[in-house]
Amino acid sequence: MSSVFKKAFHLITGDTAASPALAMPKHRPLKKLTERELIQLESEIGAKLFGDIPAGHRREFFCLDAKTWIWHEEFKSNGKMESRTIRYEVHATGILKVQEGARYSFIEGAELDNLVAATAMYYEQVARGVYKRDPQTGQKLA
Amino acid sequence: MQGSFENQNTQSASSAEFHNDDQLDLRMADPRLKPYEAVAGRALAGQTERRRELLGHEKIGAVGEKLDHFRLWEQERAEESDFTLWERELHATSSPSADQTGYELIGQ
Numbered sequence: 133m134s135s136v137f138k139k140a141f142h143l144i145t146g147d148t149a150a151s152p153a154l155a156m157p158k159h160r161p162l163k164k165l166t167e168r169e170l171i172q173l174e175s176e177i178g179a180k181l182f183g184d185i186p187a188g189h190r191r192e193f194f195c196l197d198a199k200t201w202i203w204h205e206e207f208k209s210n211g212k213m214e215s216r217t218i219r220y221e222v223h224a225t226g227i228l229k230v231q232e233g234a235r236y237s238f239i240e241g242a243e244l245d246n247l248v249a250a251t252a253m254y255y256e257q258v259a260r261g262v263y264k265r266d267p268q269t270g271q272k273l274a
Numbered sequence: 275m276q277g278s279f280e281n282q283n284t285q286s287a288s289s290a291e292f293h294n295d296d297q298l299d300l301r302m303a304d305p306r307l308k309p310y311e312a313v314a315g316r317a318l319a320g321q322t323e324r325r326r327e328l329l330g331h332e333k334i335g336a337v338g339e340k341l342d343h344f345r346l347w348e349q350e351r352a353e354e355s356d357f358t359l360w361e362r363e364l365h366a367t368s369s370p371s372a373d374q375t376g377y378e379l380i381g382q
Contacts, residue, residue: 198338222335248330255337263344
């Protein structure tokens with residue numbers, strides 16, 4: 133429907149350069165966010181779930197897609213920049229932890245419990261903070 | 275039935291109550307347990323742990339699917355709101371308090 137109105141606007145005004153001054157939202161322009169941008173917004177929340185981020189550190193934690201979660205951190209150690217990326221994949225037989233150096237293992241016990249808790253908190257805070265939706269019902273918040 | 279874990283109401287030490295994981299752990303360490311009960315207890319403990327692991331990954335999978343939906347809805351909503359934005363822009367330019375609505379005029 134939006135494309136129809138755009139076409140109608142062009143037909144009426146003839147020239148977009150001659151269109152009246154447009155009002156744009158000050159703080160968050162109403163533009164379409166790409167999936168990548170949405171994930172970046174989510175990751176800002178995800179990174180803080182594990183406490184304050186120390187100075188000089190960079191941390192990312194986000195849901196890449198329905199079957200994949202990413203943990204990434206960068207920090208300086210002995211003057212050298214270190215980084216670590218872990219991918220958690222959801223499989224029918226469990227959560228597969230994929231680390232650099234082709235290390236694979238299914239997580240269990242406390243690590244699994246912690247990841248379940250982290251993803252639940254991520255969902256709660258992202259649903260409210262990014263999408264303005266009730267995490268229980270998925271409906272828009274009033 | 276003596277020693278059966280199907281009977282969950284018996285309180286005696288010789289019967290097994292497996293409806294509570296904490297009780298299960300204590301009972302497995304109980305030296306008064308008959309060998310059959312200890313084996314049954316360990317088997318069920320294994321099942322319980324496995325069930326907990328499966329539930330864990332099902333929960334994480336469910337969260338991922340919901341987030342996928344939110345992202346899709348957000349992108350669809352942004353497309354639909356182009357029309358709404360256009361209407362609001364026209365209204366805002368004709369309103370004397372346009373700058374109080376959180377919008378700023380560009381091109382001026």
